[in-house]
Amino acid sequence: MIFTLYGDYISHYGNEIWIGSLIRLLKEFGHNEQSVRAAISRMNKQGWVKARRKGNKSFYYLTDRGIRRIEEAANRIFKLQQDDWDGQWRMLMYTIPEEKRNIRDELRKELVWSGFGSLSTSTWISPNKLEDQVKSMIDKYEIEPYIHFFVAKYEGPNTNQQLVSECWDLEEINSRYEEFISEYSQKYIIDRNKIEKGEMSDGDCFVERTKLIHEYRKFLFVDPGLPEQLLPDKWLGDHAASLFSDYYKSLAQPASRFFEEVFQEGNELKKRDVSYDALHHPLIIEQKS
Incomplete structure (x- = not known):
């Protein structure tokens, strides 16, 4: 939180x-x-x-580490469209010794969070351009001697979709998106009507907006953000992203007013980024343009 x-x-x-x-x-x-x-x-x-x-x-x-994590999360949370795929797979292999197993365990968590899928015990793949994230992980854990990283095209004998099915349970992820849509589409309609009628306080909007973000960001730990070419036809991730965006923006202004009301006591409001607009989040605008 x-x-x-x-x-x-x-x-x-x-x-x-x-x-x-x-x-x-x-x-x-x-x-x-x-x-x-x-x-x-x-x-x-x-x-x-x-x-x-x-x-x-x-x-x-x-x-700096915290800022990088927040920026990476924001770019994934507010992304409404998947990136075009270049047809290449990023493949990371490691042989981290047993005496460094704590680092190995942490690395696995980072790989999942970044969107990698496990093809085998120590082989992880992703169709996304994660070269910067890989370099950051290697530097962070000081594991350069134990890592091999490739960018390559899959030549069979099976299909790219088969690779996806071995690394990620898209049916389960889709099911979780369905649950999110079912719950939050109803909440969105109710809260939007309350806001329009003046029946929802700024504090209530702050709580709901923060809960919405907190709930939606959980998908960062399960959805690898695959390009459209590798997703099933009835993929609900885009629907969930649009619902999230609409709901988020309906709560944005009153929630920000409440935050500023609390923040101004003991902090300096003049440090506010003048380019920041809570209603039209820059990452949302960039993806739509």
């Missing part, structure tokens, strides 16, 4: 927040001060955020 707040709000307001404001924001979701302080402390130890003291106040800001 804290990652969601950084990605959708704090990163546009100087990338830093007073712990008191963070506690106040998360109180809207039923989290108490102790749980918030424990969570931000874990993120600090894991290298996602750093603390800065000013007088008797503690401020937390995203590290």
Whole structure:
């Protein structure tokens, strides 16, 4: 939830927040001060955020590593159309020794999150251009001696679709999209009508927008973002993305008003990115243009 707040709000307001404001924001979701302080402390130890003291106040800001993760997530969350495929597969193979198995386990999680699928125990593939992500992972875990990375065309004897079926359960992913659409299409209609009638407070919109982002970003851990050429005919990912976008934008302005109301106490609103427009998110606009 804290990652969601950084990605959708704090990163546009100087990338830093007073712990008191963070506690106040998360109180809207039923989290108490102790749980918030424990969570931000874990993120600090894991290298996602750093603390800065000013007088008797503690401020937390995203590290470079945290910023990269937020930017990568945003580009995937707000992408409404799949990229065109160049017909090439990115293949990563590793032979990480047993004494480094903790690194191996972390690498697997990163590979799944980035959109790779497991073809065999230590062979991972993706049709997407993930060269930058691979380089970042190699540098992060210092595993250059144990990695081989290829960009190649599949020459059979089976089809590219067969490769996909061996690496990802698209039927299961589609089923999860169906559940998301079923639940949130109804919520979207109800909340949109409430907003139009003035029956939904800015705080309520803040909570619902944050929950929406938090729920939708879970697809980053299951949907590899395959190009259209490799997807089944009745793929629901695009429908879910459009629903998400419409619902998100209906909540955007009142949610941002609430955030600013809380943020201005203890933080500097002047750090707000002047190019940021919550209603017309730049990543959404770029994909539609």
